[in-house]
Amino acid sequence: MDDYLSLHASDPQFLPESNLLFAFSAALIASVYLGDTFSLVVYAMASQPDLYARIQAEADALFAKGDPEREDFTPANIDVTHRFLMECMRMYPIVSMSIRNVMNTCVVEDYELPIGERIHIAMTATHYMSEVFPDPYKFDIDRYLPSRHEHRSPGYAPYGLGTHKCLGTRWMELHLAANLLMLAHYFTIEVSPAKYKHKLRFNPFPSLKPSKKLKFRISQQRRELFT
Numbered sequence: 001m002d003d004y005l006s007l008h009a010s011d012p013q014f015l016p017e018s019n020l021l022f023a024f025s026a027a028l029i030a031s032v033y034l035g036d037t038f039s040l041v042v043y044a045m046a047s048q049p050d051l052y053a054r055i056q057a058e059a060d061a062l063f064a065k066g067d068p069e070r071e072d073f074t075p076a077n078i079d080v081t082h083r084f085l086m087e088c089m090r091m092y093p094i095v096s097m098s099i100r101n102v103m104n105t106c107v108v109e110d111y112e113l114p115i116g117e118r119i120h121i122a123m124t125a126t127h128y129m130s131e132v133f134p135d136p137y138k139f140d141i142d143r144y145l146p147s148r149h150e151h152r153s154p155g156y157a158p159y160g161l162g163t164h165k166c167l168g169t170r171w172m173e174l175h176l177a178a179n180l181l182m183l184a185h186y187f188t189i190e191v192s193p194a195k196y197k198h199k200l201r202f203n204p205f206p207s208l209k210p211s212k213k214l215k216f217r218i219s220q221q222r223r224e225l226f227t
Contacts, residue, residue, distance in 0.1 A: 013103055014163075030168045033094055034175055036209040040092040041085060041180055043210055046189045047197045048139065054080045056222075059185035070174075078177055083141040085176050086151060089158035091139055093124040094207040098160055126155035188220035 004023050008015045015023075022029070045052050058081050062068045075082065102117045113119060128136045132155035133143065143150040150156070159166035166172070183189065191197045192215040201211035 016101075016103070018101065026167070030172070033207055034172060036094045036207050037089070037092075037172070038176060038179060039210050039214075040094070040208070041088045041176060042183065042189060042216060043191060043196075043200060043214065044088050044092070044139065045084070045180065045184070046191045046216060047200075051080075051084060051141070052184065052188075055084060055180065056184045056188075059181040062181055063185045073174065073177060078181065080141065081177055081181055082173075083144040085173065085180070086144050087139055087141045090127045090133065090143075090151075090156060092208060093127060093158045094209070095160075096124045096208065097122050098164065100164075123157040123161055126157065129155065132156075186221065186223050186225060187218050188222060190217045190219045191215075192217045 001024060004015070004020060008017060008020060045055060058078055062072060062077055098121045100119055100121060102113045102115055102119060105115045106113050126132045130136055132153060133150055142148065154161060159169045159172075193213075196211075196214050200214065203209050203211055
């Protein structure tokens with residue numbers, strides 16, 4: 001907190017007082033965002049058996065010698081899982097918009113933005129633009145293969161953009177991967193009711209999450225849990 005307050009005091013334009021409240025509550029908010037994202041990730045895995053099987057194969061290899069260490073979470077070891085998570089965050093961005101106040105009058109694409117104006121930035125609208133992501137409504141983890149790299153553009157923005165990009169990007173990715181792989185290793189999960197497997201309803205506020213009617217059922221415990 002001292003660092004934030006010092007930065008605000010030295011450069012209030014870069015870090016205005018209006019941004020301090022969010023900065024100080026970010027850790028608490030991040031846990032909510034992680035939970036909402038994980039519910040969508042589990043849904044995406046449980047509703048796509050082919051991908052589920054590939055994630056389970058990676059999980060079983062990762063846990064083959066016991067609980068993995070942080071060094072085991074390499075791009076090669078969790079390639080499918082990582083690309084799956086990236087596509088989940090493209091298809092289901094939990095925060096689709098940022099609200100900002102204009103600090104200096106400027107012109108963007110011939111639109112003048114006067115100082116003090118409040119603007120709403122729909123940074124993930126590009127996730128569904130075909131010129132950025134071909135066939136955008138298709139769940140396709142191959143978008144992130146080296147031969148395509150569709151995320152290597154400002155159009156991929158599940159964590160926001162620019163100076164205010166989420167500081168917890170890597171933290172979120174690691175927690176999502178570790179928890180999803182552990183779940184896949186120990187359990188086979190099914191969507192309940194089954195009708196939601198093909199058509200899911202959402203609750204968009206305060207961040208995107210599945211409808212409360214969505215449940216998950218453990219159809220198989222694949223391994224014994226040790227406590």
